[in-house]
Amino acid sequence: MSARAGRTGLAGGLFTALVLVFLLVPLGIVALFSLHSSPSLTFPFEGFSTRWYSEVFGNEAFREALFNSLELALATAAFTFVFGTAAAYGVTRSGSRLAGAGVAIFLLPITLPLLFVGIALLIALRRVDIELSLLTILIGHTIIAFPFFFMIARVALERLDPMLEEAAADLGASPWTAFRKVTLPQVFPVLLGAAALAFMVSLDEFVVTFFVSGNETTLPLFIFSRLRTTLNPSINVVSTLLMTITLVLFVFAFVMGIRAERRRARRAASLLDAVQ
Amino acid sequence: MSSSASAPIEPPSVDPMYPGAPPDLPPAEARSAAGPKNRRTLAIAAPAAGYLILFLVVPVVTLLAYSVLTAGFFTVSGPLTLDNYKQALESDLTWQLGRNSLIVGGLTAAISVLIAVPVAYWLRYHAGRWQLAVMFLVAVSMFASYLVRIYAWRTILGTNGVLNTALIDLGLIDHPSSLFIFNQAAIVIALVHISVPYVVLVMFAAFRPIEPRYLEAARDLGGGTVQRWRRVVLPLIAGPAISSFIFIFVLASADYVTPQFLGGPGDAMLGVNIAAEFTASGNWAMGAALSGIMLAAYALCFAVAAIGLRLAGLSKIRWTT
Numbered sequence: 001m002s003a004r005a006g007r008t009g010l011a012g013g014l015f016t017a018l019v020l021v022f023l024l025v026p027l028g029i030v031a032l033f034s035l036h037s038s039p040s041l042t043f044p045f046e047g048f049s050t051r052w053y054s055e056v057f058g059n060e061a062f063r064e065a066l067f068n069s070l071e072l073a074l075a076t077a078a079f080t081f082v083f084g085t086a087a088a089y090g091v092t093r094s095g096s097r098l099a100g101a102g103v104a105i106f107l108l109p110i111t112l113p114l115l116f117v118g119i120a121l122l123i124a125l126r127r128v129d130i131e132l133s134l135l136t137i138l139i140g141h142t143i144i145a146f147p148f149f150f151m152i153a154r155v156a157l158e159r160l161d162p163m164l165e166e167a168a169a170d171l172g173a174s175p176w177t178a179f180r181k182v183t184l185p186q187v188f189p190v191l192l193g194a195a196a197l198a199f200m201v202s203l204d205e206f207v208v209t210f211f212v213s214g215n216e217t218t219l220p221l222f223i224f225s226r227l228r229t230t231l232n233p234s235i236n237v238v239s240t241l242l243m244t245i246t247l248v249l250f251v252f253a254f255v256m257g258i259r260a261e262r263r264r265a266r267r268a269a270s271l272l273d274a275v276q
Numbered sequence: 277m278s279s280s281a282s283a284p285i286e287p288p289s290v291d292p293m294y295p296g297a298p299p300d301l302p303p304a305e306a307r308s309a310a311g312p313k314n315r316r317t318l319a320i321a322a323p324a325a326g327y328l329i330l331f332l333v334v335p336v337v338t339l340l341a342y343s344v345l346t347a348g349f350f351t352v353s354g355p356l357t358l359d360n361y362k363q364a365l366e367s368d369l370t371w372q373l374g375r376n377s378l379i380v381g382g383l384t385a386a387i388s389v390l391i392a393v394p395v396a397y398w399l400r401y402h403a404g405r406w407q408l409a410v411m412f413l414v415a416v417s418m419f420a421s422y423l424v425r426i427y428a429w430r431t432i433l434g435t436n437g438v439l440n441t442a443l444i445d446l447g448l449i450d451h452p453s454s455l456f457i458f459n460q461a462a463i464v465i466a467l468v469h470i471s472v473p474y475v476v477l478v479m480f481a482a483f484r485p486i487e488p489r490y491l492e493a494a495r496d497l498g499g500g501t502v503q504r505w506r507r508v509v510l511p512l513i514a515g516p517a518i519s520s521f522i523f524i525f526v527l528a529s530a531d532y533v534t535p536q537f538l539g540g541p542g543d544a545m546l547g548v549n550i551a552a553e554f555t556a557s558g559n560w561a562m563g564a565a566l567s568g569i570m571l572a573a574y575a576l577c578f579a580v581a582a583i584g585l586r587l588a589g590l591s592k593i594r595w596t597t
Contacts, residue, residue, distance in 0.1 A: 012398030016410060019395050023417040023472060026428035029438060033431070041431045042441045083324040090321025102321050105328050113530035115547050116336065116567055119554045123342060123564075124335035126350075143332055146324070175317075204421035207533065211554065223423045227430075227537060239424040246419050254412060 027243060034236035041233065052233040062238065065222040068134060069203055072218065076141040076202035077195040080149045083142070084198075085191060088153035089179070103154075110147045117143060118211035125212065132214025140208040145198035152194040156187040159264065190260045193253035200246050343568040347561035360565035370546070370566065376460070377545040377570075381529025383464045385521045388471040389479075393517065395472075396479035401488055411480070418473035426537050429466040433457040433538070458540040466538055467528040475520045482516035514588075518581055526574055546570055 033041055037049035056062050087106055091099045109117060121140055122132075130136060160183065168178040206220035213221060219242055226235050343360055345352040364370050395414075399407055432438045433456040440452040456462065486509065494504045532547035539545075546566060553563030 009398070009402035012394055012402050013406075016395045016398050016403075019391055019472065019476075020410065020413055023469065024413065026425070026432055026469065027417065027420050029432065030424060030428045041434075042436055042438055043445075044441075083327060087321040087324035090318045094316070094318035094321075096318045098318055099321075102318065102325055105325050105333070106321075108328065109332060112332075112336070113526055113547075115530045115532055115550060116339065116571070117332065119550065119563065119567065120335035120339040121331060122554060123560060124331070124338050127338060139331055143328065146328070150324075200419050204419070204423075206421075206423050210551075220421060220423050223421075223427065227423070227427060231430075235427055239421065239427060242421050242424060246421070247416060250416055250419055254415070 030236050031240045031243065033233050034240040036233045036236075039232045041231065041236075052237045056234050056237040059234075061217065062222060065217045065219050066241075068217060069219040072134060072138055072141060073199045073202040075138050076145050077199040079138070079142045080145045080198040081191065081195045084146055084149035084153050084194070087146075088150055088157050089183070092154055092157045106150045107147050109143050114144065114207040118208040121208065122211040132212055132216070134216050136212045136214070137209050137216060137218065140212050141202040141205055144205060144208060145201040148201060149194045149198050152197070153187070153191055156190040156194075156260070157183070160186055161267070187260075189256040193256035193260075196249040196253040196256075200249050203245060204242060339564050340568055340571075341564075342560055343564035345561055347559050350558040350560065352561045352564075360561045361568070364562060364565045364569060369549070370569075372542075373544055373546045373549055374569075374573075376535075376543060377529040377547070380460060380463050380467065380531075380535075380545060381525040383460075384467040384471060384528035385525040387464065387468050388475045388524050389517055389521050391468070391472050392475035392479050392520070393513070395476050396483055399476070399480050400483035400486075401491075411477075414473050414476050418477070422470065423533070425469055426466055426534055429462065429469065430457065430537055433462050433465070457538060458543075460539065460543050462538040463531075463534050463543060466534050467531065471524045471528065475524065478516055478520045479513065482513045486512050515585065518585060522577060522581055525577065530570065 032045070034052060035048045035050065036045065037047040037051065040046070087102070091102050091106070118140070121136075121143070125132065125136055164182050164186070165178055168182045169175075173181065204220060205218075206224065209218055209221060210224070217225075219238055223235055223238050226238075342352050344356050344358060345354060346357055347360065399410060403410060430437070434440070435452050435454045435457065437456070439456055440449075443449045444452070490508060491504060494508045499507065529545065530547045531545065532551040535543050535545050535548050547570075550563050550566045550570075553559045553566065557563075
């Protein structure tokens with residue numbers, strides 16, 4: 001590497017480090033103050049205490065929000081897994097021209113600002129007199145999480161080695177058996193990672209939930225209501241909880257993805273060896 | 277490697293979880309043939325398509341229909357009318373909020389792209405063994421909750437916030453300054469914080485097919501830094517950069533929460549008003565008309581960008597991955 005490239009690399013590395021500080025330090029500060037012993041949200045830091053955790057976990061409204069959020073996230077992940085896998089399989093395995101239109105519909109939710117998804121869903125539900133409830137929140141979350149799952153599932157299915165499915169069909173497996181015994185096991189870790197992503201999207205969702213929640217509450221709605229009334233470290237506690245769950249799931253999804261990717265690379269290499 | 281010099285550049289598709297995946301794929305033409313083809317297989321995708329049509333496409337059409345109906349309180353009725361649009365477009369408030377949305381959206385998008393391009397460039401060509409770790413940190417920050425970020429910036433920028441106390445401790449100011457919060461800059465900072473990770477991942481995907489040897493070739497042929505960027509790098513990344521710009525512009529300009537917590541009284545945006553029409557004010561027809569205006573403005577942006585890129589002879593924008 002030339003001296004010049006070295007300088008560019010150093011400058012770029014410093015800039016990237018600053019950007020990482022900008023991205024991560026505010027989140028770290030939120031987590032830090034969740035452990036603050038005083039109600040103050042600013043330095044100097046007066047000492048560690050778990051009092052805000054006790055306060056929050058003792059709060060009835062919080063516990064309800066937590067259970068609702070976990071229930072919704074789990075249901076969203078399950079729904080998205082079934083719908084999304086079917087959609088991605090259908091789109092990648094049919095030669096039909098309609099598949100393009102399908103892809104456009106499946107990605108529509110991320111091209112539209114969530115504000116419009118929220119208000120449109122609200123008026124449509126009211127139009128047919130559906131009461132707002134956890135179910136209507138679930139409908140909203142599934143719409144939003146769907147494209148993320150679909151994109152990942154589609155890439156995973158497209159990258160599969162076609163010979164394996166063909167071999168299964170030649171050996172007399174029905175399409176369903178071939179899918180269950182040959183296709184699914186190969187992509188399952190990635191799909192599980194993508195479902196974790198859907199879980200995260202649901203857990204953090206606020207913009208659409210706000211419109212279709214009726215009298216129900218979720219963790220982001222709980223944060224929202226506290227933001228308007230009491231600014232104290234209890235908000236940091238709920239935020240830190242959300243970030244922790246998200247981080248754990250993200251690491252899980254990341255590891256699943258890396259493992260699948262490495263396995264695929266190894267298989268590609270061994271196939272290449274076999275051919276040569 | 278997955279692409280050759282003549283291949284069209286990859287769309288700004290990124291696998292949000294595995295951006296660092298080794299590019300060891302066979303060419304796209306070979307890959308898309310994966311598995312036995314069967315037209316009927318598409319039927320398996322029908323339930324999901326039906327779901328999105330029922331709960332997204334039909335509602336959006338309903339929303340647009342409401343914009344030309346007569347307003348009631350939390351309801352609409354016939355006859356058809358264009359009054360809502362007329363009223364919305366004649367109101368000074370609409371234009372003021374629209375200008376705020378445009379400024380916040382444009383600044384957020386421009387700053388995010390300007391920050392993300394050097395980061396993605398460094399990640400692609402210079403990061404070496406740091407690549408996966410940095411990518412992981414960027415992606416982690418992408419999944420932090422939207423409200424948590426707004427809250428974080430509120431505690432940092434607030435009058436008694438972290439920034440003020442730090443500046444006082446450093447002796448740079450005497451009293452807490454209220455200059456950091458409740459203005460457009462605070463809104464833009466929070467929205468940039470939300471947007472940068474997306475753009476970094478998209479731009480990294482854009483740099484991925486540009487192999488270092490292309491840049492070396494340009495240098496060997498006598499191109500200076502400026503010329504290399506102008507003739508080689510920019511044409512290859514312009515498509516993804518512009519589509520990220522538009523994506524972030526739309527996301528930021530339609531925001532309705534950040535202005536409520538970080539903006540001042542004069543910094544409301546169109547989205548805030550639309551949200552209010554559907555909740556507190558109950559004027560659905562007006563909210564729908566404002567939504568129609570915003571959607572039309574976005575469609576215009578897409579069209580201008582697509583035509584502009586085509587006229588410039590650059591890769592056309594790809595909206596899907």
